[in-house]
Structure formats: C-alpha cells, structure tokens
Amino acid sequence: MEGTAQPEPPPGILRAGVTTGIGSLPHTDPAAAAALSLELTPGLPFAPQLPRRTPWEGMVAQWAGALPEVEVCPDGSVRVDPAAPAGDPVPRFDPERHGGLLAFLDAAGRAPGPPDRVKLQVVGPLTLAMALVRAGMPVAAAFNRSTLAVRAWVTALEDLVERALPGAGRLLLLDEPGLVAFAADDAPIDNDAAVDHLSHALAAVTGEAGVHICGDGDVRIAFEAGPSVLAVSATPHLVGYASSLARHLDAGGWVLWGVIPTDGPIGETSESHWRTLSGVWCELTRRGCEPGALRRQALVSPACGLAGHGESQAVRALRLAAEVADRVGDQALAARLTLGA
Numbered sequence: 001m002e003g004t005a006q007p008e009p010p011p012g013i014l015r016a017g018v019t020t021g022i023g024s025l026p027h028t029d030p031a032a033a034a035a036l037s038l039e040l041t042p043g044l045p046f047a048p049q050l051p052r053r054t055p056w057e058g059m060v061a062q063w064a065g066a067l068p069e070v071e072v073c074p075d076g077s078v079r080v081d082p083a084a085p086a087g088d089p090v091p092r093f094d095p096e097r098h099g100g101l102l103a104f105l106d107a108a109g110r111a112p113g114p115p116d117r118v119k120l121q122v123v124g125p126l127t128l129a130m131a132l133v134r135a136g137m138p139v140a141a142a143f144n145r146s147t148l149a150v151r152a153w154v155t156a157l158e159d160l161v162e163r164a165l166p167g168a169g170r171l172l173l174l175d176e177p178g179l180v181a182f183a184a185d186d187a188p189i190d191n192d193a194a195v196d197h198l199s200h201a202l203a204a205v206t207g208e209a210g211v212h213i214c215g216d217g218d219v220r221i222a223f224e225a226g227p228s229v230l231a232v233s234a235t236p237h238l239v240g241y242a243s244s245l246a247r248h249l250d251a252g253g254w255v256l257w258g259v260i261p262t263d264g265p266i267g268e269t270s271e272s273h274w275r276t277l278s279g280v281w282c283e284l285t286r287r288g289c290e291p292g293a294l295r296r297q298a299l300v301s302p303a304c305g306l307a308g309h310g311e312s313q314a315v316r317a318l319r320l321a322a323e324v325a326d327r328v329g330d331q332a333l334a335a336r337l338t339l340g341a
Helices: 030-040 099-110 125-134 139-164 179-183 191-202 219-224 236-250 271-286 291-296 311-340
Strands: 070-072 078-080 117-123 169-175 208-212 229-233 254-260 298-302
Touching (some): 030 099, 030 311, 078 125, 117 125, 117 139, 125 139, 125 179, 125 191, 139 169, 139 191, 169 229, 191 208, 191 219, 208 254, 219 229, 219 236, 236 254, 236 271, 236 291, 254 311, 271 291, 291 298, 298 311
Parallel strands (some): 117 169, 208 229, 229 254, 254 298
Antiparallel strands (some): 070 078
C-alpha cells in the first residue's frame, strides 16, 4: 500500500506461505521426480526419495550403510555384523541409493534459473538407532553410532549441495518417525537422552535445521532439541503440545504444517484442509500461541512422504498444499502489516 511502511519478513531463507515436500515420491524415474519437485514447489523445492524405484532409497536403508558394521540388504532391511569393526561412518552418494537426490541436484543446477534455496532430508538419529536395535545392535551402541552416522551424512550432504548449487540456502530436516514410540512410552531410551542425541545431530547442520515429526510423534522432544523448524501434521494431536509450540514460535522458530493427510483420501479441493489448519490454529491460540506468529512463521507441505500414493495423487497433494499455502501467505502478510501498524 503506497505510503504505508511495511515490516520486513523475518530474515533467512524461510518465507511464510511457501510449499515444499517431505521427501518421498512414488516415481521410479528420478528425472521425472526431480522435475515435479522443481515445478510444483518452486519456492522451496525438495530433493525426492524414491523407495518404489529401489528399497535402497527407503528412509533407513538410504543412510544406514555409512556404518561399516551395517549391511543394507536388497530388500532395504539392515543387518548388523557384531564382528565388524565400528569404524568412522563413510557417507557415499551413488545413483542406486540416492538416485532421486542426484537427479534433483543435476536438474536444479541446469535450470535456467537455479533455485536459491532447497529442502533436504536425512533419517534422524532416533529412528536410525531403533532400526539398528531391531537388527541386534545393543541399545547404547545403536544410539551413539546412529548419531555419529547422521552427523557425517549431514556434513557430506551439505557439501554435495554446495558444489551443485553454490550459495543456495538449505533447509535440512531430520526425519523422525521414531518419535511416535517416545509419545507412546515405548522407546529404548529416556526422553532426556533422546533430546541429547537429536540435538547433537542437529548441531551438524549449518543451514536451517529442522525435525519432521510423523503422525502422533512426541513434539516436545523435537522442540527441546533446538531445531529452527518443526515439521508437524496439522491435527488435533498438536494441541497437547501447545506450550512447546508457543515457546518455539516465541523464539523465532518456524513450523512446517503438514496440511494434506497422506494416510487416507486426499480429496479434490483444499477447503477442508484449510479449515482443519485454521481450527488447529484457533485451538493453539486459545492455549497460548501468538496468532500472528502462527501465520508469519509458517511453511506448508503434505503431512508425510507421498510414496504410498500414485503419481497423479502425489501431484494433487502438492497442488492442494500450494493452495493452502497461498491462503497462509495472505494471512502472514496481514499479520505483518498488523504488527507494523
């Protein structure tokens, strides 16, 4: 508005009302998956993972092999060799295990206008550790080794992206479906130890660091680990974590709102998804979250990865998320103008 001083948006690479993806897509063609991400999430394109193309692109399988004592089997399961020396993790990117990522970086680097910011993901240390425990590794060793491996992958991934897209901003999320076990009080370590491992892994990130909390995972553990972004599903489950979310927002943290459910029908329009998000915001506001911050510090995505859907459904989920994101952006602008009034 002419003659009206408008407050600047928060600094950094994050922009209110921008859409991105959580990670997985149903494609078997890495180039097609990369093109889709660049087309449908241009504000913050995401590096796709393609577990339908190969089980080695699964959330755990893609990263576990950096540990020399771990073998990733052709079906994506992991085996632990107790006789193997537990040496330093050795992260290696190859077309079999990282086809989606490598195709994405290649396509982004060749684009006429390369993206100035990208979203990446690595398995979280808690989730990887629990997979190692299930494979027979002792609990203490599993959590120590997983945290070491995740830190090594984070450094290697950031270096890889910097070479492919020099100067591009990065949002890197640690995927932690294992937080569901902590919410259910069914985890092999206590919450304080979980916070320590997760925060140590996040400390390796030099860009914006976040945690993706799947489903009904424990938001409190993720918050206390100190990420700049919490990726959560926009469901009533969050109301129980209103205090943590309020503190996160008050400290300048952002929320990546998973607004399109990925565990059931996606629907044909975005209206019901917008109403759900608005309802969650209203309840969080009643419980202490600042309403302007909920909007100004908001990104949008589907709730989880989209590998469980068909390709056309994945496209629709991303398009519906973008429609919700447009409304979030409008409200974020209004909140900034109100703040500057």
